[in-house]
Amino acid sequence: MPVSHALSPQAIALNRFGLGASPGAAPADPRGWLLDQFAHYEPRPAGFAALPDAGAMVTAYQAERRMERKNQPPAPADGTGVKDPALLAARQDYGQQVQALYRAAVQARSDAALQTQAPFVERMVHFWSNHFCVSVDNQPVTAYAGAFERDAIRPHVLGRFEDMAMAVEHHPAMLIYLNQNQSIGPNSVAAQRGDPAKRRGLNENLGREIMELHTLGVRSGYTQADVTEFARALTGWSVSGAESNEPGTFLFRDRQHEPGSRQILGRTYHQLGEHQARAALADFTHAPATATHIATKLARHFAGDTPPPAMVERLAGVFSSSGGDLPTLYKALIDSPEAWQPQPLKFKTPWEWTISALRGLGRGETGAIQMAAVQRQLGQQVWKPGSPAGWDDISASWIAPDALMRRVEFAQRLVLPLGDQIDARALAPRLLPASLDPATAGQVAMAESPASALALLLVSPDFLRR
Numbered sequence: 001m002p003v004s005h006a007l008s009p010q011a012i013a014l015n016r017f018g019l020g021a022s023p024g025a026a027p028a029d030p031r032g033w034l035l036d037q038f039a040h041y042e043p044r045p046a047g048f049a050a051l052p053d054a055g056a057m058v059t060a061y062q063a064e065r066r067m068e069r070k071n072q073p074p075a076p077a078d079g080t081g082v083k084d085p086a087l088l089a090a091r092q093d094y095g096q097q098v099q100a101l102y103r104a105a106v107q108a109r110s111d112a113a114l115q116t117q118a119p120f121v122e123r124m125v126h127f128w129s130n131h132f133c134v135s136v137d138n139q140p141v142t143a144y145a146g147a148f149e150r151d152a153i154r155p156h157v158l159g160r161f162e163d164m165a166m167a168v169e170h171h172p173a174m175l176i177y178l179n180q181n182q183s184i185g186p187n188s189v190a191a192q193r194g195d196p197a198k199r200r201g202l203n204e205n206l207g208r209e210i211m212e213l214h215t216l217g218v219r220s221g222y223t224q225a226d227v228t229e230f231a232r233a234l235t236g237w238s239v240s241g242a243e244s245n246e247p248g249t250f251l252f253r254d255r256q257h258e259p260g261s262r263q264i265l266g267r268t269y270h271q272l273g274e275h276q277a278r279a280a281l282a283d284f285t286h287a288p289a290t291a292t293h294i295a296t297k298l299a300r301h302f303a304g305d306t307p308p309p310a311m312v313e314r315l316a317g318v319f320s321s322s323g324g325d326l327p328t329l330y331k332a333l334i335d336s337p338e339a340w341q342p343q344p345l346k347f348k349t350p351w352e353w354t355i356s357a358l359r360g361l362g363r364g365e366t367g368a369i370q371m372a373a374v375q376r377q378l379g380q381q382v383w384k385p386g387s388p389a390g391w392d393d394i395s396a397s398w399i400a401p402d403a404l405m406r407r408v409e410f411a412q413r414l415v416l417p418l419g420d421q422i423d424a425r426a427l428a429p430r431l432l433p434a435s436l437d438p439a440t441a442g443q444v445a446m447a448e449s450p451a452s453a454l455a456l457l458l459v460s461p462d463f464l465r466r
Helices: 009-017 030-039 054-071 085-115 119-131 139-156 161-170 172-177 205-214 224-234 274-285 288-303 309-321 326-334 350-360 371-378 401-418 424-431 438-445 450-458
Strands: 237-239 250-252 262-264 267-269
Touching: 009 030, 009 119, 030 119, 030 326, 054 085, 054 139, 085 119, 085 139, 085 350, 085 371, 119 139, 119 288, 119 326, 139 161, 139 172, 161 172, 161 205, 161 274, 172 237, 205 224, 205 274, 224 262, 224 274, 262 274, 267 274, 288 309, 288 326, 309 326, 350 371, 350 401, 350 424, 371 401, 401 450, 424 438, 424 450, 438 450
Parallel strands: none
Antiparallel strands: 237 250, 262 267
16 A cells, blocks of 8 residues: 655655654754764664673684594494484584574664664664675574674774775684685695695685675676685684684684785785785775665665665765765765655665564563564564565565564564554654554544554554665
């Protein structure tokens, strides 16, 4: 059902730039309210700070596995060997620990979104986390996912793009997700020793995704030779193991690094060791193609599925002239008239819709709501886009009838205990100040019960869009 009613600037600030209204008056000065949030952002909320050490957990388990493999007797040739019950139990315990850590991290992310005094900046955390995504497709990445957003994204969301990119590409979650820790230079010391049949080779996954997705963008002029050369420069970027004083952190392994200079995008990089890829990555983050790539994604997120060319050009110019200073870029975004168009421009993703519903109902924390399970049911499992490209930022991806039905079912469960506590007729104009469609107001007013009225409001065309 289309939305015919125009959104007020207050409603746009709360819902398009922010994460939905929460108890309190609508901002009298929407643009000023957004800019003021830069001073109120909390980079390390209590829930994130309390997460267990994922690196220690993963490293201890991997060391234990290596010891078990070393001491395990050979399996019978006829395949009748019975697995060690203690080994199976240890694997099961580890899997449960990883899942518990993942659920705790999702709860921490959700609580931060509900409690924040800077919902626009928090939205930008979610934007960058999806731009530089990892996917919890295996246990080590699942364990690291919360720490990745906490340590690589959140501290830099109001800093420089280059610093965020460096933190992201050095993080164990990214290095493991894209198999960078397995990459070995063909002429490195490590490649020249040991059994040739068992040698691992060059892995281009991280180098390719940095160029295609994280910085320059697809079809921006780089070649396969550039990707291979950058992958060679990246060799040695790895994760420390049990032998380190800080297991589960970034470690440069010099023996795996491909020796020599590298030619990438017409430039020669003579740097040694880790600094070679670092220098190339720094150049990528300041390239004009990167400015256009980032500007296009921001314009799509805030101004509709088809990014306005003038807005993209303007944001790209600000990105370049500021050296990738993100607060300067956000100010330009807030000043962009294309992002303040009164018609709804985006269909909310499952994450956006759930957070805005909880905030609208006055929830200050998730409590007993298991957000990891809820988001899986709604079709957007947190930190599991299934692709290095991240979750799609196109409205059509989230508007399928079965997906909408799941939102209806969740809304009904969510409001069931609240029907006698919250008057949907009073709540509606607070969630959408001066923007509620009369048709929606009429349906809410005629609902058969207070709980039904609340559920109708949350799944109304007005509330499903921003």
